[in-house]
Each structure stands twice: as C-alpha cells, then as structure tokens.
Amino acid sequence: GQNIDQPTEMTATEGAIVQINCTYQTSGFNGLFWYQQHAGEAPTFLSYNVLDGLEEKGRFSSFLSRSKGYSYLLLKELQMKDSASYLCAVPLSGGYNKLIFGAGTRLAVHP
C-alpha cells in the first residue's frame, strides 16, 4: 500500500525560512510532487522530484531522499501570501498521473 505523512500545522514568521517534511511509503516509486493550496481554492503545482537531491525554484526548494522515503519543501523569505496548505503527493504504482495526497500541512505565516 501507500502512506504519506506530513505535520498537520506549522507556524512561521514573515521573512523566515520554514521546512515542511513528508515521509512516504510506496510499493513502487515514480516521483514525488508538492502542491500549494490556499483555503477554498484548487491546488497549484510547486515541484516534482524523482532523483535524490535538492531542486531549487526561486524561493521554494524541494528535497528528496529515496532511500529514506523522505522529502521536504523549503520556503525562504516567507511572505504572508505563503500561508496555505502544502500537499505532498505520490503517483500510484502503475497509475501514471493518479496521485495520492498526504493530509497536507497548514502553514500560517505571521508578521
């Protein structure tokens, strides 16, 4: 089966750095996605990792360790608009684009 774990909630200060962790268990591995979702809105794609290491994209970076079944999303220079839920997701084995999502981490950025 597949299982994804993320912290439920996090808080951080504007301008700071925050790391959101995700651990996963899958029967096969075809990469890991991070999505951002503001309350009441659709998720938007942030990143995809399939190889070990850090992928940097502006203020957001995502890291993957396949051997540890672990990923994190790193948000730098936090802004108030970064307050949202961050969802970790993996494709189902053999399911190509069929994604299974973690419960999401609700991040609150305060002044």
Add this chain to the structure above:
Amino acid sequence: GAVVSQHPSRVICKSGTSVKIECRSLDFQATTMFWYRQFPKQSLMLMATSNEGSKATYEQGVEKDKFLINHASLTLSTLTVTSAHPEDSSFYICSAPGGSSYNSPLHFGNGTRLTVT
C-alpha cells in the same frame, strides 16, 4: 499554460436532488480526468478516474451508483451526485494531467463547493 475549468463553483441543493458538476480542459485534450473530494481541513481524497470512451474506475469505498461519471469527450467530464444527502456536502475538485508521463503535473479546476440542506 493548461487550464481546467470547473463549474459551478458553488451549489446549494436540497436533500434527495441530484447535482451535476462539469470539468473542462480548455486548451488541451484529456483522455483521463480525476475527481477528488475534500472535507474541511482534510486532504484530497481520490474518488474516481474518468476515462474518455470507457467506464470510470472508482476508488474503494466510493459508490459508483451515487457518483455518476461521464467522460463525454476529450475535453469534458461530468460528475453527478445523485440523491444528495447532507453528508455529501464537500468540496469536489477535478483535475487533468498535462501529459502521460509520471512527471506531468495535474491541473486542477477551481473546485465546487456543494452544500446539501
């Protein structure tokens, strides 16, 4: 970029009635679309995979006779919640992949907030 349009964005209906939600890929074709449901402060739960030209495949625990899915064309999938009850009140979101490879991100519609009274 790829755009998925979903409507209505919000619907209120009475218990026992049926509600249809449409999901369209506006500038690309989608042979497959996915329907998710999301309860407050919870994550997205995959309900079913909509397949153009064939029957939808449902995830375990999802009643196919209650949640009717029709993928009428390469750009349109509909979800009909039949005989809706208050426990069906939720946020329903459709999505379509931007490609057929594992690294193709899903493009989501803006969701439909269903409230059954």
